[in-house]
Amino acid sequence: MLQGKVALITGAGQGIGQGIALALASEGVDIILAGRTLEKLAQTAQLVAERGARALPIACNVKSADDLAAAVDLAVRDLGGIDILVNNAQEVPLGPLVDVSDDAFMAGFESGPLASFRLMKLARPHMVARGGGTIFNFTSSAGIRWDMATYGAYGAVKQATRALTRAAASEWGRDNIRVLTIAPHAESPGLKGWMEHNPEEAEAFFRTIPLGRVGRLEQDIGRAIVALCGSDLAYLTGATIPLDGGQANFG
Template sequence: MANLAGKVALVTGGGQGVGQGIALALASEGVAVTITGRTLAKVEETARLITERGGKALPLVGNVKDAADLAAMVDQTVTTFGGLDILVNNAQEVPLGKLEDVTDEAFMAGFESGPLATRRLMKLARPHMAARGGGTIFNLCSSAGIRWDMAGYGAYAAVKQAIRSLTRAAAAE
């Protein structure tokens, strides 16, 4: 990786899985990391792993479907670490199952936690990144949208393709 020491990152869904792996990798490069998730014990565990290795971590509980939580995540990151350089939009409620079986609530939760939360966080983070001369945004997508056999993945693929489109538009703008 490029020299990331001294940078500040916000990783949603950083309490487990891919998000935790990204948070740990960034911290190992000297990045101060805010880890967010819905479960306090999980984000605290990731923070513990980071601080045990000499890194800086801020564990925050929040739901990416809640606009106020997103604003608080960004504000607390900037207040604690002095800015924001890297945003990792990882958290996502995944609507899996046959299209006829996925409830409207699950479908909407996928879009609220996926493309809507992604757009909101990009919008919130951008001014802080610009104030530091720029930044980097990672929006996690999936190959599910381009699979030939999408049985059981239709709603998930729709959500991830929407994130992919938002990412392309943001890069162009």
């Protein structure tokens, strides 16, 4: 179904980005692996190759407009275009508002909604040339918590991303470009580390997830992305999709 498609994934060296890369590779999707650490990207590229797909790693700081343009140029020059864009990378500004510095807030904004905004615009003409495409932006239930304490800056940048998704879905739908926001819980290195160091809080966290577990990177998050790229869900756009075991209520 996705054989011959090309994806560009940011933050592809580990965690959710890697899980999505492996799931797409299993469907015959060739992938540009963008991330800050080439060694990690090389490991993902090897796993992608074992699934029979091509993978090209590129060092990319998503806060750099030049790096983003270079990643898109690589996809077009060496793989023929872009059909799937996964805006996964994000720096996380956490803490009480009085403790979050301007620099930390700006890093969250530049790596999140601004990077997604830039990459969406860069990818759009190449998707149009190939008859359409699918864009995935990432948000968090942190933006809709009843208690926003310590999550204000992070929630703000993630809610901005949701607004961009809605706008792009509205403006680009006639080009057959679908734009979706994903809100995942997954076994990323960061979350696993937090659970190991905060066992009591982690136990309370699990109690708030109806399915009682955190999502698996490839099987739960990656395979969902595969399904959302497919023709069976071709009428879905502009939505926020929580892949979180039923925890959040986005309304």
